[in-house]
Amino acid sequence: MRVLITVPSLDRSFGGPAVKVGQLAAALRGVGLDVRVVGCGSGQDALGLPILFRYHGTPVPRSVRPLARLVRHADIVHILGFRDPVGTAAALTARRARVPYVLEPVGMHRARLRSVVMKRAHDSVLGRWIVSGASTVIATSRLEASELEEDGIESAKVRTRANGIDVDGLLPLPAPGTFRQAHGIPQDARLVVSLGRIARKKGLADLVTAIEGVSGMHAAIAGPDDRDGALDEVLRRRASLGLTDRVHVVPRGMWGAEKAQLFADADVFCLPSATENFGIAAAEAAAAGLPVILTDECGVAEWLQPTSARVISSHDVGALKVALSSLTQGPGVRARAEAAAQGLRAELSWDRLASVQAHIYRVALREYPVGG
Numbered sequence: 001m002r003v004l005i006t007v008p009s010l011d012r013s014f015g016g017p018a019v020k021v022g023q024l025a026a027a028l029r030g031v032g033l034d035v036r037v038v039g040c041g042s043g044q045d046a047l048g049l050p051i052l053f054r055y056h057g058t059p060v061p062r063s064v065r066p067l068a069r070l071v072r073h074a075d076i077v078h079i080l081g082f083r084d085p086v087g088t089a090a091a092l093t094a095r096r097a098r099v100p101y102v103l104e105p106v107g108m109h110r111a112r113l114r115s116v117v118m119k120r121a122h123d124s125v126l127g128r129w130i131v132s133g134a135s136t137v138i139a140t141s142r143l144e145a146s147e148l149e150e151d152g153i154e155s156a157k158v159r160t161r162a163n164g165i166d167v168d169g170l171l172p173l174p175a176p177g178t179f180r181q182a183h184g185i186p187q188d189a190r191l192v193v194s195l196g197r198i199a200r201k202k203g204l205a206d207l208v209t210a211i212e213g214v215s216g217m218h219a220a221i222a223g224p225d226d227r228d229g230a231l232d233e234v235l236r237r238r239a240s241l242g243l244t245d246r247v248h249v250v251p252r253g254m255w256g257a258e259k260a261q262l263f264a265d266a267d268v269f270c271l272p273s274a275t276e277n278f279g280i281a282a283a284e285a286a287a288a289g290l291p292v293i294l295t296d297e298c299g300v301a302e303w304l305q306p307t308s309a310r311v312i313s314s315h316d317v318g319a320l321k322v323a324l325s326s327l328t329q330g331p332g333v334r335a336r337a338e339a340a341a342q343g344l345r346a347e348l349s350w351d352r353l354a355s356v357q358a359h360i361y362r363v364a365l366r367e368y369p370v371g372g
């Protein structure tokens with residue numbers, strides 16, 4: 001089976017889709033599929049499209065002709081993302097060429113946050129047509145599946161397949177201390193970390209406020225700046241509460257050994273997002289043995305054990321304070337988190353999920369109408 005996977009950007013600083021596409025493609029090749037990947041920029045084992053310009057961080061390719069050729073030679077197309085130029089061009093070409101495609105919106109289907117009016121305008125012209133033409137729409141959690149159905153997508157078209165995680169480059173975690181030493185964090189202080197794009201939806205200002213109410217606790221907030229004002233808000237909140245020496249902001253991505261060191265020095269991971277179709281960083285932290293705090297708007301919550309995770313309502317700073325205290329004081333919390341991590345790694349391994357995804361492709365091909 002010849003599979004083409006499209007992604008808005010191949011740059012890992014773009015976030016989840018860019019990281020995920022490489023792991024998914026490698027796992028699918030492991031189960032015998034012929035997989036090609038295409039997106040803007042450059043990446044390993046992928047066709048990179050030259051970038052003409054960026055709009056709100058999303059790259060626009062100079063030309064989609066190489067993409068169109070790949071679509072016409074594929075048996076099935078898998079579109080990661082929604083409303084981006086690469087995925088839109090892939091869907092349009094696939095429909096014209098009568099090639100079936102599956103759509104994985106990665107939490108982008110519902111118009112929210114910035115540019116809502118423009119998103120709804122796009123959906124009224126192209127978005128609904130792209131969704132209606134998809135053989136399958138993939139959700140990465142029950143939460144996302146429910147949202148898709150509430151948004152009008154027929155339940156028979158929605159298939160749920162979790163995001164996979166790859167922690168081979170993280171484990172075993174290194175000896176703790178290096179990140180703390182570099183940022184002036186006492187070795188005996190409790191440390192909560194949050195890793196991911198610094199964006200408004202992540203609720204990071206709430207985390208800063210919660211830290212002020214937990215005596216002696218430090219926080220590390222790391223990730224690329226989404227340029228939506230969230231970084232400025234975090235810095236203002238930190239200054240207004242007098243927490244410059246306790247809230248440590250690293251406005252760039254952290255990968256590989258650097259991410260492993262961050263996890264090694266942390267006592268707990270926090271993802272206080274207002275919306276998150278899955279939450280890969282939280283899943284990775286849990287799989288590395290960290291206790292996790294996240295909101296009920298994060299799809300990955302359904303995969304975590306209540307013994308080592310706390311699920312709270314978004315923007316509930318009081319509940320966040322309580323969770324931070326409870327997951328960093330009990331001596332058995334870390335041991336329970338490490339015990340749960342092994343099962344989570346098996347459940348969310350790409351090797352297992354690649355077989356699920358391959359089955360989704362086979363069903364989509366079998367049910368695709370003759371003649372398109």
